[in-house]
């Protein structure tokens with residue numbers, strides 16, 4: 247397969263961890279005979295410095311034409327003056343919206359070797375394997391805002407179509423996993439949540455009768471996520487609830503440096519979509535892949551950042567945008583094996599020797615030769 251991947255390193259540790267992910271993707275490409283083209287563009291603070299804008303038109307244009315986008319992180323103290331006209335984070339919101347990336351997938355499966363790094367008791371974490379699907383382009387974050395000296399409002403709006411598409415995506419994922427879907431809302435209070443619940447119930451009954459659906463109120467979900475995380479498979483929820491619950495869920499895994507994410511839009515229909523050399527089928531979807539962590543300015547430039555979240559984001563890219571399931575599995579197995587072997591960067595190494603970003607990346611690449 248030939249595929250064009252746009253790489254947006256961004257700021258802080260972004261360039262260090264995306265370089266690691268690209269190296270691993272190149273190694274997988276060599277192993278399986280794929281030609282991946284990598285094209286670097288500017289986003290965030292780096293883009294502001296070079297062009298004055300957090301998302302230059304050339305970056306968006308390249309992303310639209312690509313088969314997938316791999317992003318590092320944006321932001322940092324240099325650009326965080328509250329009076330600044332433009333901020334790096336605007337680039338991230340703008341590209342998600344412009345590409346229509348309405349479904350944000352965050353898998354959380356604590357690795358046995360890293361359980362000690364989580365604040366949650368280890369016996370609650372064994373066997374946890376869940377996936378949060380957060381609606382990413384609607385709801386209160388995008389609703390009309392008003393402000394006077396003494397009042398403020400943020401409008402939360404959803405239409406049926408916005409709910410249906412993200413629920414369908416979550417159901418499809420549940421089908422490929424353990425077949426269970428937990429929909430999170432606040433239907434006892436909010437009208438948008440009542441529409442969310444009705445729509446979810448209807449989509450599952452009509453189109454996914456094989457999926458086991460349960461509804462949970464967001465407040466009790468916040469509690470259950472920590473007290474019985476093993477019970478969840480796929481969790482689907484609206485934008486703000488998902489924002490909060492995914493940060494909470496990240497604590498199950500122990501380090502921010504272990505968690506990848508995928509932000510997906512519609513199935514690719516553009517002319518440049520990657521084609522499988524054997525059957526000519528199109529790539530599965532347009533997507534943007536990034537670690538869930540930020541630019542970590544406190545450790546940037548020192549070569550000690552954990553690259554696993556970015557490398558695992560590369561695995562999600564292969565799976566969801568290019569349909570390369572075996573290749574994605576291969577990366578995931580390699581990362582799992584190096585964690586088993588105790589190849590820990592400083593964020594994971596409670597005591598003992600911590601490896602550098604480069605050593606961790608090389609260990610994964612070496613392991614690939616054994617796993618695939």
Ligand code: NAI
Pocket residue numbers: 259263318319320321322323326335338502503536538539540541542543544545550551552553555591593
């Ligand atoms: P952060 O995620 O950058 O860092 C939080 C803590 O985790 C720091 O101590 C950092 O050193 C550590 N950490 C994060 N990733 C790590 C890795 N891969 N390996 C080892 N340690 C790691 O969050 P923070 O400090 O709140 O934000 C820093 C900047 O990043 C801000 O400008 C923020 O706006 C931006 N940010 C960007 C995001 C994105 O681009 N998607 C997401 C979150 C924050």
Ligand code: MG
Pocket residue numbers: 489490493
């Ligand atoms: Mg957040």
